[in-house]
Amino acid sequence: GENVEQHPSTLSVQEGDSAVIKCTYSDSASNYFPWYKQELGKRPQLIIDIRSNVGEKKDQRIAVTLNKTAKHFSLHITETQPEDSAVYFCAASITGNQFYFGTGTSLTVIP
């Protein structure tokens, strides 16, 4: 099956700085790449996604980039706030019914 690697596993930034989380995938058939945010004790929830026919997508302070040739995609959070502190997961999907998750990044935003 698909193998998704995610780095870094932990990330600490000062409030207002940017945070970048990177993922690589192995299966070139993967065509959908969502990102999830999981707050402590809660379920993972979708924050942004990108499809294989798009190179970049932005939603306010969050952006995702995709490089299909290199098989990697990244999450960028600008102007970080304490409420951005959470565990972030990337995922790769083939056809929308097989989702493989990265190992997670624990982001801490220091006020």
Add this chain to the structure above:
Amino acid sequence: DTAVSQTPKYLVTQMGNDKSIKCEQNLGHDTMYWYKQDSKKFLKIMFSYNNKELIINETVPNRFSPKSPDKAHLNLHINSLELGDSAVYFCASSQAEWWGTIYFGEGSWLTVV
């Protein structure tokens, strides 16, 4: 209305017992999953069902048996529970179209003592 609901939310049980976790989704999705999240927060897929048929069965002990009576329900039965089974189990669903995303239930915290 909760889109993906699972019960129970918390479960504490002794080693060797058999337990079940139930999951229901009201999103009309045709694919449902069970994921296990361990203490290191890894989200590992266990099973995936599409229209009641098993499509993914990762390397999981055969003490774990999923059952899907219809496409809105996917239950997980665990026999002979072991300490290492302690984890959070998330049920999820998606629509098998290329733009479909996956929605998670609130999780079931299983502690085996």
